[in-house]
Amino acid sequence: MREYIVKANKLKKVYFSASQKIIALKEIDIEIKKGEFVTIMGASGAGKTTFLNLIGCLDRPTSGKLDILGSNPTKFNEEKLSRIRIEKIGFVFEDFFLISFLNALENVQLPLIFARNYKNNNRPRDLLKRVGLDHRLTHFPNELSGGELQRVAVARALANNPEILLADEPTGNLDTKNAQELFSLFRNLNREEGLTIIVATHNIRLGYSADRVIHLNDGKMEKDERLVK
Amino acid sequence: MKFFILAYKNLKRRKSRSFLTIGGVAVAVAVLVALLGFNAGYQEALTSDVDKMGYQVIVTAKGCPYEAATMILSGEAGLRFMDEDIYNQITSDPDIDKITPLLAQLAYDPEKQGGKGGFINYLGIEKSYIELKPNVKFKSGGWFSAENANEAILGYEAAESEQKSVGDKISIPDKDITLIIVGIFERTATQEDGAVFLPLKTTQRVFDIEGKLTGIGIKLKQIEKISEFEERLYPIASIQVISMSQVKGTILNLVNSAKILIMSVAFIAIFVAIIGVINTILMSVFERTQEIGIMKAIGASRSDIFKLIWMETLIICTLGGIFGSVIAIFGGNLTELLVRKVMPYAPGGRLLLITPDLLVYSFLGVIIIGIISGLYPAFKAASMRPIEVIRSGE
Numbered sequence: 361m362r363e364y365i366v367k368a369n370k371l372k373k374v375y376f377s378a379s380q381k382i383i384a385l386k387e388i389d390i391e392i393k394k395g396e397f398v399t400i401m402g403a404s405g406a407g408k409t410t411f412l413n414l415i416g417c418l419d420r421p422t423s424g425k426l427d428i429l430g431s432n433p434t435k436f437n438e439e440k441l442s443r444i445r446i447e448k449i450g451f452v453f454e455d456f457f458l459i460s461f462l463n464a465l466e467n468v469q470l471p472l473i474f475a476r477n478y479k480n481n482n483r484p485r486d487l488l489k490r491v492g493l494d495h496r497l498t499h500f501p502n503e504l505s506g507g508e509l510q511r512v513a514v515a516r517a518l519a520n521n522p523e524i525l526l527a528d529e530p531t532g533n534l535d536t537k538n539a540q541e542l543f544s545l546f547r548n549l550n551r552e553e554g555l556t557i558i559v560a561t562h563n564i565r566l567g568y569s570a571d572r573v574i575h576l577n578d579g580k581m582e583k584d585e586r587l588v589k
Numbered sequence: 590m591k592f593f594i595l596a597y598k599n600l601k602r603r604k605s606r607s608f609l610t611i612g613g614v615a616v617a618v619a620v621l622v623a624l625l626g627f628n629a630g631y632q633e634a635l636t637s638d639v640d641k642m643g644y645q646v647i648v649t650a651k652g653c654p655y656e657a658a659t660m661i662l663s664g665e666a667g668l669r670f671m672d673e674d675i676y677n678q679i680t681s682d683p684d685i686d687k688i689t690p691l692l693a694q695l696a697y698d699p700e701k702q703g704g705k706g707g708f709i710n711y712l713g714i715e716k717s718y719i720e721l722k723p724n725v726k727f728k729s730g731g732w733f734s735a736e737n738a739n740e741a742i743l744g745y746e747a748a749e750s751e752q753k754s755v756g757d758k759i760s761i762p763d764k765d766i767t768l769i770i771v772g773i774f775e776r777t778a779t780q781e782d783g784a785v786f787l788p789l790k791t792t793q794r795v796f797d798i799e800g801k802l803t804g805i806g807i808k809l810k811q812i813e814k815i816s817e818f819e820e821r822l823y824p825i826a827s828i829q830v831i832s833m834s835q836v837k838g839t840i841l842n843l844v845n846s847a848k849i850l851i852m853s854v855a856f857i858a859i860f861v862a863i864i865g866v867i868n869t870i871l872m873s874v875f876e877r878t879q880e881i882g883i884m885k886a887i888g889a890s891r892s893d894i895f896k897l898i899w900m901e902t903l904i905i906c907t908l909g910g911i912f913g914s915v916i917a918i919f920g921g922n923l924t925e926l927l928v929r930k931v932m933p934y935a936p937g938g939r940l941l942l943i944t945p946d947l948l949v950y951s952f953l954g955v956i957i958i959g960i961i962s963g964l965y966p967a968f969k970a971a972s973m974r975p976i977e978v979i980r981s982g983e
Binding site: 413418419438439442443445446447449451453457459460461462466470471473474475478516517520 | 599
């Protein structure tokens with residue numbers, strides 16, 4: 361069994377925008393083990409999102425070595441990257457990003473369609489029950505509260521039984537109570553199912569409820585704290 | 590839920606736009622099906638019309654313009670007369686199977702069509718006429734009592750429109766004569782359904798053209814002998830020989846030139862429909878930039894997105910195809926009415942022949958159009974990069 365889920369070595373990402381060269385990540389080394397609950401903290405522009413996008417196979421690094429679940433996505437084409445995303449990785453975004461014309465249940469079914477997984481009929485329903493939304497199955501996104509939207513998004517991220525759950529500022533649009541509830545949901549998923557969870561967040565209090573906090577600053581790793589609980 | 594449902598749900602979201610696009614495709618399909626159906630139907634109706642005439646060859650007076658053949662077909666009189674002697678002269682030709690003399694006359698009847706006025710077509714015939722035309726049968730009554738009798742047989746429609754039956758009397762406008770109806774023909778689905786038939790001798794007498802004919806209908810023992818037959822008639826200076834295949838050709842030529850014009854209209858309609866489909870799908874792709882990005886972020890591949898957008902196009906075109914075919918089938922009568930008004934010569938029977946084959950081909954055509962017009966929007970959508978889309982949403 362693989363010990364490491366993510367292994368980054370001198371990982372670097374450079375963007376070019378409007379003749380400007382932005383170095384988002386400056387050769388960082390990070391290893392994340394299976395079953396860890398990690399938060400990535402840092403100010404805006406510290407490189408949190410870039411890091412999540414790279415390990416989420418949404419983007420490719422400029423240089424350095426990256427090992428995700430034993431494979432090297434640096435060399436994958438787009439089709440293969442999307443294969444990894446659909447099978448191994450679940451994503452949760454700050455803006456929820458639910459599909460507006462599909463109801464809660466259909467939004468959770470969506471990843472199953474893309475994975476051609478038509479057999480697992482009950483899973484979306486079970487997942488929505490797991491996140492406490494079994495009474496909202498047929499509600500459309502515009503009929504749900506922020507906290508509910510984010511929980512649908514979590515259920516969607518879990519649809520294909522991923523090995524990693526990535527969340528980019530998932531509480532950015534939530535009030536304190538809902539933010540707290542979301543983190544305890546993460547905590548439960550991590551404890552009960554051994555799911556590896558990596559969350560980028562600004563929220564110091566919530567950030568420190570994880571097992572490990574990685575601080576990024578200006579594209580570099582500043583601190584890597586393992587919290588003993 | 591599968592891809593198809595996903596595509597369908599998205600189209601449903603923009604109901605009016607989707608319906609308008611489907612409408613555009615439907616109109617294009619309807620035009621195409623109607624035109625192709627007309628093309629097939631007209632040729633068939635014309636062929637059956639000509640075949641039902643029973644003659645393979647018509648002999649008319651020389652100088653009777655070529656188009657006059659069309660007039661004869663449509664039941665109107667040839668423009669010139671020939672002597673009855675010619676009939677006696679050629680009737681013994683060895684290649685002739687059956688032969689019948691014809692004398693067509695027109696008279697204007699101000700009472701016709703409920704006072705609007707119109708021409709009545711009188712056709713002087715002899716008994717051989719019926720022998721030449723196997724599909725002419727009596728609905729009621731029978732043949733004239735004598736060669737010179739003041740009697741008439743009505744075509745099916747002539748009897749219907751005048752509300753006449755056997756035993757009733759009719760008169761000829763401006764002629765001091767009353768005819769007794771002795772028979773009514775069954776429907777033949779040719780122009781002659783509207784004609785009034787008189788004995789040849791009576792026609793000559795009433796219209797004061799003794800010893801004259803307008804045409805001679807001939808059926809040869811072997812149609813292959815037609816050119817030899819024509820050659821033998823060549824020395825008779827005052828006549829010309831017109832074969833029915835020639836007549837068919839002339840009419841089809843006229844129709845073809847009209848057809849090209851109509852076809853180009855159809856192609857414009859189809860072209861506009863394609864642009865409409867591309868525009869609708871492309872618009873919805875641009876509006877959904879973020880949505881497509883999300884789908885890709887959660888794992889949809891390029892080919893998934895391509896498939897999704899393509900399927901939307903196909904749904905539009907398939908529905909358009911179905912509606913268009915329905916419109917073509919049920920709107921066919923209207924088209925036929927219009928065509929009859931416009932065409933130089935419209936044969937009897939149905940002009941619009943919409944066969945299952947035609948529908949299948951038009952349908953396949955529209956699916957191909959869907960596939961083609963979906964390509965670009967689908968490609969455009971599939972090429973979107975999730976990372977940029979998500980970032981722009983922040």
